[in-house]
Each structure stands twice: as C-alpha cells, then as structure tokens.
Amino acid sequence: MFQEFRHLRVQEASDVDHLLSPTQVRPQSTLRSPALDVMTDFAETAPVTVSAQMSVDEALDWMKSQHVRMLFVVNEKNQFAGVITARDIAGSRAMVYAQQHGIARAEVQVCHIMLGRAHIRGLTFEQVANATIGDLMLTMQGSGDQHVVVIDEGYAGVKRVRGVISASDISRLLKVSFEVMYEAKTFAEIEKIVAQGGEL
Template sequence: MKTLTYVSTKNVNELTWPTTVENITLYSSALSVFTDFQNAGPRVIESSTPADELVHLMRKEHVRMKIVVDENNQFIGIISLEDLSEDVFIKQVANGFKRSELMVADLMRSKEVLLALSYTSLKHSDIESLLFSQRNNSLQHLLVIDEETKAIRGLVSSNDVARHLRLDIDVSYSSFEQTYQSAIHGQKESSSNLKVA
C-alpha cells in the first residue's frame, strides 16, 4: 500500500482549466468541432430499453442523441429526441402498439439506413466544407467512421458547430441545414459591413 501526500491549499489561488481552441472560424479545422470517442466515450443505450424511460433519461442528462447498442455492446443504430417525440408515440399507439411496450429498437434509426462521414475526410477538411457538405441535412448529429478500424470514431453535432462559431441560433432545435444557413448568412453580413479605405 502506498502513502498519499496531502498539501495545504492556503497559498493556492489558481485553477486548472481545460485547453480550449479560441477564435474558431469557418476556416478552422473540422476536427475542432469533432467529438472524438477516444477522448470522450460515446453515450450509448441498449436497444431493449423502454422508449418512454429513455425520453426521461435523455432530458435528465441534457443529451439529444444516443448510440444504440445490442446486448453485446455492438453498434446497431442511433436514437434522438426527435425519434422520441410525442407525435411519434401517438402514431405508434394508433398503429396498435402500447406506449409502455415500445422499446428503443422500435423507434431507432438502424445502421442500415444511416450514412456517416469518413474520419480521414473530416481530418483534411475545414468547418466551411463540413457545413457545405451537410447544407441539406435536417438532422442534428453526424456520425464519423474510422475506415481503418471499421468503428464509429465519434460525431459532429450542429449544436457544437453553432456554439464554436458563436452563431445566433436556437441550439435546442438546430440542424446542420440551419447552422449552414446561419453561418453563410452571418459571413455575408460581416463582409458587407467592411469599409474600404
């Protein structure tokens, strides 16, 4: 057993803060808005979880999307708060399902219908190119695949992009499409305000 050392805080005034990238612009590396699962583990949920339970869990955790896994912790899809909206539950009940019996597997978007961005492509891109490629995407999250390991490496959230670029949009309902429009519109406004000497 090792003995731990304790130090007085009497003469300590500073705090350690995480390193952040300042002044992120449209021309910054797309990796600056990427959530890498090697650094921050993925938020997962088992497919057998009751859907009603997940709604409360996601709101409590303040997350809008989870990666769905099977009993072996293998990736099988994603589920977002959009997939768990009251309208979705009403449609399922109208189709004969009991709300209390609906599972995550019943409402998720399976991996067979999803497209993800290549990590290599993201690594060699800037934010402007990322937003341009997603300009018609009405969703909030984009999965990123490491093609070498054939694994989900991470994701990009339109909310993170909007926050880093300091865009004036409601991030609780944002999408890549809205973020793209706001970023391009904001860029045009700021360039039109330039004065020539």
C-alpha cells in the same frame, strides 16, 4: 492505503476577480477552423449508448442525465445498431408506433423507432481530418442532418464509428444558432452570420 497520496495546501480565493474562458486560451473558432475541433472523438470520450430493448421513456431520461440529445443504440451483442434522438422520442414517432401496433406508449422500445444503421449517413475520419467547420456546415445544411457519424477503420480493416458531429456542438462552438445558419442562402452569408454573432 493512503500513504502514496499527500494533502495539498488550499489557498484563499478572496483576491481572485476573473474567470478564464476557453477563448482566452485558444483563438475563437471560425468556419475555417479544423473540423476535428467540433467532432466528439470516441478515442477520447466514450459514446453514450442505450440498449435497443429499453423503453423510449427510459432512453429519454438517460439522455437528460447524460446531457446529450442523441444516443447510440447497441444490440444484445453490444454491436452498433443505430441511433435515437430526443426529437424521435419527444415527437410523434413513439405515439404513432404505439397506435399502429395497439400498445401503450410505455411499451414502445428504442428498437421500434430508432434510425437503423442502414439508414445512417456518415463521413470518414479522413474526410473530417482534412475538412473545416465551414465544410461541415455546408454539408449538414445541404443534407438537413442534425448529427453525422464519423467512421474509420481499426486494425485488420474493421469499420467502426469513431465519433459524431452534431449541429448543436457547431452552434455552441461558433456561438451562432444553427437554425439561423440554415436560413442563409450562400456561404458568404454564413460567414457574415458568424462574424456578427448570429445576426442575418
């Protein structure tokens, strides 16, 4: 069974002093870097999904285990139905729904408080492919969205969610708090914040 594999010679690490970081391999991202740098592309990384009928508490546990703050909701036919965020679950929405419908919080399902696809805004893959991170920043600052889905068309013109862009990923890439960026009044201020590493 293992004939096709071979043992690799393990080496000592006692004389290794340094850790490589991505900034040493590729230049630090800026507002002028391609927007695709910050898009989670589902052609490369599978989306983290959840059933619309799952309880919100189970969905929150699933988010934590997958290290994400948003899940894509699928219906019984495994079709895209909407999104749900950690903020939706941890905030008051679940409790309000439970009180309004006379049920226990444990009975609240994802479908009860998710944002349905009819209310989700997105960008086309073509828009993102021709944009910069600064364009995304300005767009998301203006709309107040924490997540934006990216839509493209597959063969035979079938529309699908190709990826997602999150404010937290932009913050991580630029090493600047998104909340600080929201406080900026002009694009020049945002550039200054990025250049100074988060100081207004």
